[in-house]
Amino acid sequence: MSINISKEIRLFSLHTKNTTYQFRADQNGYIIHTYYGGRIDETNMYDQIPMVDRGFASNPYDSGMKDRTYSLDLLPQEYSVFGVGDYRISSLMIRGASGVCGTTLKYVGYEKKKGLYRINGLPAVYADEGDGETLIIKTEDLSMGLSVELYYGIIEDKDIIVRSAVIKNLSKDTLWIEKASSLCLDFLYGKYDLLSFYGRHNMERNLSRKRVGHGITQFGSVRGTSSHQYNPFAILAEKNTNEEYGRCYGFAFVYSGNFLYETECDQAGAIRVLLGIHPAEFCWQLPSKGEFSTPQVIFSYSDNGL
Secondary structure, three states, X not given: OOEEEEOOOOEEEEEOOOEEEEEEEOOOOOEEEEEEEEOOOOOOHHHHOOOOOOOOOOOOHHHOXXXXXXXXXXXXXXXXXOOOOOOOOOOEEEEOOOOXXXXXXXXXXXXXXXXXXXXXXXXOOXXXXXXOEEEEEEEEEOOOOEEEEEEEEEEHHHOEEEEEEEEEEOOOOXXXXXXXXXXXXXXXXXXXXXXXXXXXXXEEEEEEEEEOOOEEEEEEEOOOOOOOOEEEEEEEEEOOOOOOOEOEEEEEEEOOOOEEEEEEXXXXXXXXXXXXXXXXOOOEEEOOOOEEEOOEEEEEEEOEOO
């Protein structure tokens, strides 16, 4: 089986032929990313996250306000949100009826299905019937009346995972989605290069490789199409990775419209990757009982070079 769940500690391990992707719904209800790399067993990698008191790091109210080692601004997260103490780039920004942006997503359950999920009205990865599995992680913000479902599709023999999110308005009021990324992936440490592909007429798909330094690096398109100027594909590779050696992660956005890829290296050296619809001039009105699906991101990992 490609999806293994330890219900007692709410630990989710997603396996492909050569990789493991793992996260946990922790004691406070937040979905914390724990591991992505070469295939491992069901070891709880949450225990490997360093819990230290870092000055000026905010602490969520429901952590007891006394645990200075627990901060959303430092923890690796599965789907980061704006306005609740994580000051890094955010996957999701929702404006409520009061005009306030501030969303707290808490784990409420999961669903596991055979076969690969599809998205109505959007392109998606297809698999033969019986191939692949789907995991849906369900989260809610009760105060805003918001539900966000995180979709994970696993094709084990192809070594790929596909991700997207479905945002649902459970309230009686209209909500506004101002940003909704499809992928959020956090790395606690590492020295990486960003490989992207730019182009122009008669010279498409040129390779750009640069070191990921502190701050935010981004590329994308606001042309209404993904375009040959910037391809919606990127690789995050360890410093000395070449064709046959080194660890690297590849990300492909299954969407032909405006897109934005973002990488941030924070003050502690942690790296966050986001990929999704470009938020420039994006403001989706979500009526009561309405829902919005983000496009898919395909991603994979190699420890044998590009």
